[in-house]
Amino acid sequence: MRSLTTFLSLISLCFILNSCSDRNKESVQVEEAVKRDIVEMVSANGKIQPETDIKISPEVSGKILEIHVKEGDRVSEGDLLLTLNPDLLEANQARASASLNSARANLANARARLAQAEAQFFNVDRSYARSQQLFNDGVISQAEMDQAESNYRSALAEKQAAEETVAASRYSVRSAEATLSEASDNLERTSIFAPKDGIITALQVEEGETVLGTIQMAGTEVMRVSDLSLMEVDVEVNESDIVRVNLGDTAEVEVDAYQDKTFLGVVTEIANAATNASGILSTDQVTNFSVKIRILPSSYMDLVNEKDSMISPFRTGMSATVDIRTARKDQVLAIPIEAVTTRTDTVSGGSFREKMKRRKELEENQEEMEPMECVFILDGGEAELRVVETGIQDNRYIEIKEGVSEGEQIITGPYATVSRSLEDGDEVKVEEEDEEEED
DSSP: OHHHHHHHHHHHHHHHHHHHHHHHSEEEEEEEOEEEEEEEEEEEEEEEEEEEEEEEOOSSOEEEEEEOOOTTOEEOTTOEEEEEOOHHHHHHHHHHHHHHHHHHHHHHHHHHHHHHHHHHHHHHHHHHHHHHHHHHHTOSOHHHHHHHHHHHHHHHHHHHHHHHHHHHHHHHHHHHHHHHHHHHHHHHTTEEEOSSSEEEEEEOOOTTOEEOOOSSSOOOOOEEEEEEEEEEEEEEEEHHHHTTOOTTOEEEEEETTOTTOOEEEEEEEEOSSOBOTTSOOOTTSOOEEEEEEEEOGGGSGGGSOSSOTTSOSSOTTOEEEEEEEEEEEEEEEEEEGGGOEEESOTTOSSOHHHHHHHHHHHHHHTOOOOOEEEEEEEETTEEEEEEOEEEEEOSSEEEEEESOOTTOEEEEEOHHIIIIIOOTTOBEEEOOOOHHHHO
16 A cells, blocks of 8 residues: 555656646747748839820910810820910911011012122222223323222122121021921910820819910920820839849739739839939938839729720729739748747757857857857757758748758747747747637
8 A cells, every 4th residue: 555655656746747847848839841832022002003194284385275175085196185375376476477578578688789789899890900901001090090999899898798698688587487487386386186095084274274384394284194005003112122023023913992803913114213202312211112013904804894995994093012923933842931030159059069169169260150040940859950041932931942851840939939038959848739729
């Protein structure tokens, strides 16, 4: 009887000691390292807009006489959109035409005076030649010869002046022609036509308003003509992700207005400079780059109006979320992202003697131990720290290029344990899965 009591006491003591030992162990979750397909994505939010969105502004100033379209109308290239009051520009054209006629008249007078001066010079030139001959023969005096030479020089000067007047009159005619051409062009600019096929997506003026316009700079925006057959999403991508985005990358587009659908897209533009509304970049602000993704029409054909394929199911300004596929790898070894942590003490692993030898080498070389990516492997009830080399990742899993073998049990949580408290060689126990949650 006394032996049985002693035996039961020993069993109880072992149970108590085992329970105390279990309480000292870290509770962890584990998952097996297996091969998976991983698609790396960059996510961003933005607004939908037409790929072609033309702002219509007048090139001349004036009062709006008539608007020939309304918002939502479909127009073709060359259709009349808007007419400005031409009265002032018609007066400018008439004034330029009168100036041209006056310049042409002045040119005609200048040519007549030139013809007269040339005829007079011809006669004086012949008379001067005869006087030289007579003076050489001693027939006329020196005074008569001087008078003949004076008449010659006067006639020559009149002829040259007449030629210069004709040249100046020609320039005046050309200037007047240019002025008339400009006035005529400005008069034509009072009629504004559609630059290409599209839809009137914005009409910002009313008849009777005065608008400003110049050729050198943009004037008052009166309307917009957009090609809604091709729509794009303009998103802002963070500087840490932009290096992974390339032209031609495919994307999944989710539009808030169509929550049950996913559309396909392709990257068509990537900004080379960071976007900033104020134009001034500071060191403490978030740096983003504009990326444009064309929404492929084939992915939303079921939403297109059969009667008018140009009318898009999307409207300018709709909110959208884009997942850009930047890389894909099939059947690569992967583990949950939360299992990867960083440690500066990467000498962990191996026997105690090996650890101390590596630490001593680092101390002797005075090398700073940089943080490295690591994971904890479940090995015989203990956590083994391993340095790993990672690759691409998706929303849940990350590729492991080196450091883990397929089938090994990876400690994935709790997060605080993996990221902070767990150390190499710590005893751990695996948490049992909650059967009720699985059900």
